[in-house]
Amino acid sequence: MTEADQALKARIRALAYEHGFALCHFTRPRIPAWHRAALQRWLAQGFHGTMHWMADSERLQRRIHPHALLPGVRTVISLAMRHHPPAYTLSEALHAKGRGVIAAYAQGDDYHEVMKKRLKALARALDALLGRHDQRVYVDTAPILEHALAERAGLGWQGKHSLTIQRDIGSWFLLGELFTTAELPVDRAASAHCGRCRACLDVCPTGAIVAPYVVDARRCIAYLTIEYKGMIPHALRPLIGRRxxxxxxxxxxxxxNRKVVPADEDLLGVRREHVLPDLAQLFLHDEEAFRARFRKSPVRRTGRAAMLRNVCIAMGNDGDPRWRTPLRKALDDPSALVRAHAFWALTRLGGETKMLRAAVAREQDPEARRDMLRTLQEQKETS
Ligand code: SF4
Ligand code: SF4
Known part of the structure; x- marks a missing residue:
């Protein structure tokens, strides 16, 4: 690399840091063969669950051939924006009775919005620096294998849990990309440093990491509580805990992640009420109240019904009899999804047989009714 190349990269990196990014690396728009093969195997096994868009052939082609996203693209700039790690240990989260757990990245503003603004501002700065070039920015919005590109760009390696890790800042960050037609000097790919560790595989509550680097989304709580909008499989409900x-x-x-020092700036603005929130306060029967509570939060994207479904499961797993009152009310929720999961949670809390039978009798939605009957059947089998 010439001195001029080095100076240009250093200038772009400095601009990225000024715009709030912690890491900025460069690569060509090519996905390494092993990542392509791993994706094909993952899809063939159906591990993508209901994320059918991932298997869509046109989108898949763009995912494995990123140059198809922007004609003439020569360089991918892979960027990491840090978020605050959880303010509690895993053990504290697991023992916080009556409290729900929201993933750390989702405890403040929606990173999609925050990062997109910053990426666009960075892109404007690059226009001034690079002159004539075409560019596009992406934040989880296009079919991009962002972890594979980040690894190829040397930003960090893909851990056995499938997320990207960097030596100094661990994995508490989010990725974004800037594609440009300008030919910039690239970085060396990152090497992996998981070694023999398998802590993530062993701790996963649902056994979703079925092999190193392979996550079966259908078992992963992140997928089940955010992406998946249907009835959660009964066998997984108890394993979800209060997440x-x-x-x-x-x-x-x-x-x-053990020795990571949190970033000085909290770019997403963690909200105290979303750090181990009181389950009672998450039980928002009303759509307007839900939207107000989760204004600007990524939780809003999931929608009230799916979120309430998750809260019902958390209450059932929490085991406190005081949850009977809101759960009884939820048996008349406008959403069949909520009614079925409230039913499951009430069964788990015990008693109320007459009231549960009445709820089945008046249930009009065939899927919810089936789910309730299944709950009763399981209860019979275990009692
Ligand atoms: S927990 Fe261990 S195996 Fe899993 S990603 Fe971290 S270092 Fe790799
Ligand atoms: S359920 Fe998903 S997010 Fe949770 S530990 Fe397992 S793989 Fe990680």
Whole structure:
């Protein structure tokens, strides 16, 4: 690399830091063969669950051939924006009776919005620096194998839990990309440093990390509580515990996160009421109240019904009889999803047989009714 190349990269990196990014690395728009093969195997096994867009052939082609996203793209700039790690240990989260757990990245503003603004501002600064070039910015919005590109760019390696890890800042960060037609000098790919560790595989409450680097989304609590909008499989409900939006367990135990010093600036603005929130306060029966509570938060994207479904499961797993009152009310919720999960949670809290039978009798939604009958059947089998 010439001195001029080095100076240009240093200038771009400095601009990225000024715009709030902690890491900024460069690569060509190519996905290494092993990442392509791993993706194909993952899809063939159905590990993407209901995320059908991931298997869509046109989108898949763009995912494995990133140059198809922007004609003439020569360089991918991979960027990391840090968020605050959880303010509690995994053990504290697991023992916080009556409290729900929201993943650390989702405890403040929606990172998609925050990062996109910063990426766009960075892109404007690059326009001034690079002159004629085309560019596009992405934050989890296009079919991009962002972890594979980050690894190739030397930003960090993909850990066995499938997230990207960097030696100094661990894995508490989010990725974004800037594609440009300008040909910039690239960085060396990162090497992996998981070694023989398998802490994430062992801690995963649902056994979702079925092999190193392979996460079966259908079992992953992050997918189940955020992406998945249907009835949660009965066998997984008890394993979800009180996690109401996402899951950080595999990151909590990662040795690379042990000594990480949080960033000075809290770019997403953690809200205290979203740090181990009181389950009672998450039980928002009203759509307007839900939108107000989760204004600007990524939780809002999941929608009230799916979030309440998660809160019902958390209450059932929490085991406190005081949750019977809100759960009884939820048996008449407008959402069949909420009614079925409230039913499951009430069964778990015990008693109320007459009232539960009445709820089945008046249930009009066939899927919710089936789910309730299944709950009763399971209860019979275990009693
Ligand atoms: S996010 Fe949670 S459920 Fe998903 S792989 Fe990690 S530990 Fe397992
Ligand atoms: S917990 Fe261990 S195996 Fe898992 S990502 Fe971290 S270092 Fe790798």
């Amino acid at each position: 109401v939006f996402g899951c950080d367990d595999c990151q909590h135990v990662c040795p690379w």
